[in-house]
Amino acid sequence: MTTDALFGGRSFAAFLFDMDGTLLTSIEAAERVWSNWAGRHGLDVAAFLPTLHGKRAIDTVRQLALPGVDADAEAEWILQAEIDDVDGVREIGGAAAFLGALPADRWALVTSAPRLLALRRLEAAGLTPPAVFVTADDVAIGKPEPDCYLLAASRLGVVASDCLVFEDAPAGIEAGERAGASVLVIQATHTAPLASSHPGVSHYEGLRVSSDADGRLTVSRDLG
Known part of the structure; x- marks a missing residue:
């Protein structure tokens, strides 16, 4: 099995995930x-x-x-x-396994949903909330402002510019960009390709993560 290292094999201090459309579909x-x-x-x-x-x-x-x-x-x-109403809320392919491969202190959830709704949808999709969990309740201004991603990075003890943001929507992509982070676009819920200069994947199946001795994360995908 050959793999393709994304972002030129660059390693990141942490991963920051949007929720709706990125880890689950609601x-x-x-x-x-x-x-x-x-x-x-x-x-x-x-x-x-x-x-x-x-x-x-x-x-x-x-x-x-x-x-x-x-x-x-x-x-x-x-x-x-x-x-x-959480009928039809479900995990995006391979998300749970991918999150399970990450060190618990190296990733955060950053969602525009209020905390109660986020917890409800995560439960419906069979996903476990992480230790660092930034919601709409934690910021005065939401995406596309970068505040949520800056806050999540800070809570992880890293800088946003050293993080990889997983996003699906234009507002979230812009928020990640404005935070100075790299962005990976999750395309699972897109009916047409999203115009973006960032790398994109359809889902998490075949997406792999590795960590070095310092705990830094590198992401790659199987080529078959």
């Missing part, structure tokens, strides 16, 4: 909830849905600036609806 459940919400507010559902992925619900609602809408109350309604 697109079916999320789009059911958001379609219901958008329809109640008279939005063009088909045009609206592509704009919400990778961002905090509160940021999405605020950016719409709908007249007479209490953004905080609406975000709470959306949160509860998403907690109640």
Whole structure:
């Protein structure tokens, strides 16, 4: 079996993972909830849905600036609806095994979901939360601002520029870039290739990680 070392064989201090669309797919459940919400507010559902992925619900609602809408109350309604609906939430191929191969102190989860929702979806997908777990509740401004990735790196005791970010959505990719990290795009939930200058993989099957004597991580993929 031959392998291809990604990023020229560069090693990283830690890996930082987005959740939805990156470690698990929740697109079916999320789009059911958001379609219901958008329809109640008279939005063009088909045009609206592509704009919400990778961002905090509160940021999405605020950016719409709908007249007479209490953004905080609406975000709470959306949160509860998403907690109640996890039908179809599942692990992206090979994610659990890949995470299981990582040293526990060398990776973090960085999600735009609130903590309660993130825990609910991880449980539904059969994934175990890591020790370092940054959610929408931990930052004042979400992706594409880099704050969440900077915070996760800091909690791991490393700098973001020495990390590899695993992402799937434009807002998250931009957040990783602005944090100074390298980015690997997970394409499992994409119906069409995402325009990006970063390397991409369809899933984690065939993706391998190795660590050196200092605990630094290198990622490669099987070529068959």
